[in-house]
Amino acid sequence: MAKSDEGKNKRDLKRHYLIYYLRVFNRENGEVLGHLVDITTKGIMILRDSPIEAGRNYSLRLRWRNSQGRLQLADFEGDCRWCRPDINPDFYGAGFAITSASEEHVQAIQALIRDLAMPESQIEDVG
Numbered sequence: 001m002a003k004s005d006e007g008k009n010k011r012d013l014k015r016h017y018l019i020y021y022l023r024v025f026n027r028e029n030g031e032v033l034g035h036l037v038d039i040t041t042k043g044i045m046i047l048r049d050s051p052i053e054a055g056r057n058y059s060l061r062l063r064w065r066n067s068q069g070r071l072q073l074a075d076f077e078g079d080c081r082w083c084r085p086d087i088n089p090d091f092y093g094a095g096f097a098i099t100s101a102s103e104e105h106v107q108a109i110q111a112l113i114r115d116l117a118m119p120e121s122q123i124e125d126v127g
Contacts, residue, residue: 076101
């Protein structure tokens with residue numbers, strides 16, 4: 001591997017940062033797991049105020065209002081791949097791979113990205 005390739009991000013999908021942090025819910029108990037930081041159709045990153053168990057599968061739900069004001073839902077299973085302290089020591093970041101989602105919910109995630117993603121011109125180098 002060439003020196004310039006070291007540490008290169010191996011993601012095959014571009015992360016999308018939203019115009020505001022959506023709450024991410026645990027479908028099993030309705031509790032807020034954290035707030036969505038970025039999203040693709042294959043994974044999410046959340047920010048929360050306490051660590052979460054990595055290596056575990058969670059039943060997750062996103063809820064938001066679309067551009068017409070209608071409530072939208074995306075339910076999916078997510079495997080927590082990592083959890084570590086954030087730059088702000090009061091928070092923890094956690095990354096989830098989406099392991100199971102219906103086609104309807106994948107389409108809902110695509111619509112969420114389309115409707116609420118921050119324009120690239122407003123995104124500074126965040127990662």
